[in-house]
Amino acid sequence: MNTTLIFLQQYWWFIISLLGGLLVFLLFVQGGQSLLFSFGKNEQEQRMLLNLTGRKWEFTFTTLVTFGGAFFASFPLFYSTSFGGAYWVWMLILLSFILQAVSYEFQSHKGNVLGNKVYRCFLVFNGFAAPILLGTAIGTFFNGASFVVDKGAILSASMPVISYWTTPWHGLEAVANPWNVALGLAVFFLARILGTLYFLQSVSEPSIMERCRRSLLPSTLLFLLFFLAFVVHILFATGLAVDPTNGTIYPEAYKYLHNLMALPAVALTFVVGVLCVLTGIIRTLISSTYIRGIWWTGIGTVLTVLALFLIAGYNHTAYYPSVVDMQSSLTISNSSSSLFTLKVMAWVSLIIPFVLGYIIYAWRSIDTTRMNADELKNEGHY
């Protein structure tokens, strides 16, 4: 097989994994939204919180769109199979993000038909639904989904669809697997931790800061419970491996554990990531003045999720296993774009550091002051 193609497939899986990591980190916006009514006990406090997450929601939204676009461009068979099959999961995720996108602006205006409270409830809904559903969907990367891919179907004029779902639930059946749900809940509680840490850094209102500190420990314990359960499960799980010489897919006991051992850099990334996540949380818990935990935990989140994606796809692993037809399972080699397209996209990806650069610059330029009543009065948009 063409070594350049193999390299580019690995490269693009890395980019997808990195975008996945950044997306989960940016779910701090959703985590913060889910805490809107818990941390904001009056109108002023809620508006402070809304103006804080409201400055960042578009980054999360855009990262989700880019994650989807990059997946489409680099691994179109996944896009075709998962989106067209797990219809209801993606539609629910979509619905929650549509509601989020309009709610920030609409909740701050009179005449919005539904009332401010309803739009704020939409934000809370997105705060719960997006991390849980996205986490559950990512869980299927390890636990599999009910689909069949048959490229020969394109030859049939009456039913030319090459991939289809085998259950009428169209993706909702993922919640029947407790390990998918465990990852969904782990992502949800991680998003709440990140949201809490973001508020701690960005707000100077004592009442909100106190609520942030109080809620951190329970969220951490619940996150650890679900995250560790999921990690232990996948380390002992049987994964699907692919024979690189002929593309045949076969089950392999302890596949993900083997991947970690075979890929020491990924294993190190995973360990460093988890340690960073815990460092941010622990330093915040033990010091009543420490407010920079978001950076430790945020960077740790990116590294941990990056490593999880990498062990799902690297080392000849089926990253999207089919539970009904093993040979339909998707690997980074059988689902990728062509060499030409991956090359074009690789050139485009060189611009990503520049994009990250201006995002960081712009982010810092509007985060110079911590939120309080005066700041809200002077700079509040929502």
Next chain:
Amino acid sequence: MNETIDPSLIDWSRAQFALTAMYHWLFVPLTLGLGLIMALMETAYYVTEDLFWKRTVKFWMKLFGINFAIGVATGIILEFEFGTNWSNYSWFVGDIFGAPLAIEGILAFFMESTFVAVMYFGWNKVSKKFHLASTWLTTIGATLSAWWILVANAWMQYPVGMEFNPDTVRNEMNDFLAVAFSPVAVNKFIHTVLSGWVLGAAFVAGISFWFLLKKRETEFAVASLKIAAWFGLIASVLCAIAGDGSAYNVGRVQPMKLAAMEALYEGHTRQGLIALGVVNPDKEAYNDSTPPVLLKLEIPNMLSWLVGRDIQTFVPGIKDIIDGGYPTTNGLALSAAEKMKKGRIAIDALAHYREAVTEGDKERAQLNRNLLKENYPYFGYGYLNKPEELIPNVPLNFYAFRIMVGLGGYFILFFALVLVACYKNKWLSGKFLQWVGILTIPLAYIAGEAGWIVSEAGRQPWAIQDVLPNSAAISRLDVSSVQTTFFVFVVLFAVLLLAEIRIMLREIKKGPEGESH
């Protein structure tokens, strides 16, 4: 699971995509047009340091923000729907189509979303220069986004820069520049973005006229009107020129769409363009003798000149395209039946190629590969059952085209009149002009939507022109699932549109007096 596609699944999937796309297009053009007008106004503030301009730009920025949010929200639905409802399409051409979407995210969406935050939260936090740059970059980001999504759309109208790979059973890109800078893409981008600028100008002009009608904020209204009039006049003239380019491209690469736009069944050289007319509801078949258009007012020779830049150009009608035999640059045109036959040969050749590869029969594989390549230009026709399926909805295209072109001409006159009025202040106080200005806002929206109807309904039955019909582009879903999401979107969109309009009207009524310096 059914083993044949339910035709109503195709209809509902199309309906859902059309609903989303048309709804999305209610918000995008205002982002493009108003964004640029805001950037110009803020530039005036930066240069003159006159707080009047800051107050003015903040007012328009507030309306921009209300519109922007819902535009963003509806944009993501389209990206998802390519996968959820058109999964076969996503595989068959994802190698080409995915790239513009990804580039749109990386290059455009991040620019937009980063700097729109600075635009709203940075007035007192960043320098005036950085704020101005952020406003421009937000607009440039939105325009870049339009570029890439229109590249993707143009490729569906005119698929270039790709080759079918029988081993992967999909089309693969082999020339990125041909995709990104195809003449159809370039023209579509210019025409579409300019139509957004026209709408932005009509929006600013209409609201400014409302203030004049109410005798409020006169200085603000006149200053806004001057900018809108100049901007709108230039944009509407350029949009008409680009529209001519679009018609030329359609005639060249999508003759059936052009024929439907003109309700032209039997073509001729020195073919006239119908300025006005009524599609004959009694016409039942493409080859009956019933006249297709009643009460028509025609501009002689115009259509021939439009599509060939020569009045002797033969413009094929629907019957000509179905029956074939008319002259083209590549010889006599094939009939639809011949194309369908070649399409089936291509599909069979692909089947035989796959069998031969599995059996290790290299000679047979090569033979069928060559046969497939020879007939691939007609691959999509192999999925059609009868030639009539090639005919788009004629009345819809005919009327939508006339509405778009007619309103395009009206906008040129309107902005020219407003521009003159701006320098003859007495005219601006006339109630008639004020009401015309206000009522021009909905007309700009209607023109934009009509344009998209022509573009998309005229392409039918193709998802990708000549390559993949809708029936083969679909996801394998239950009809009831798509019906459910369709109605969820209908209700959601209706509520959000009502909310958007009410909020917008309330903010307009408040006027710029509430804006702090």
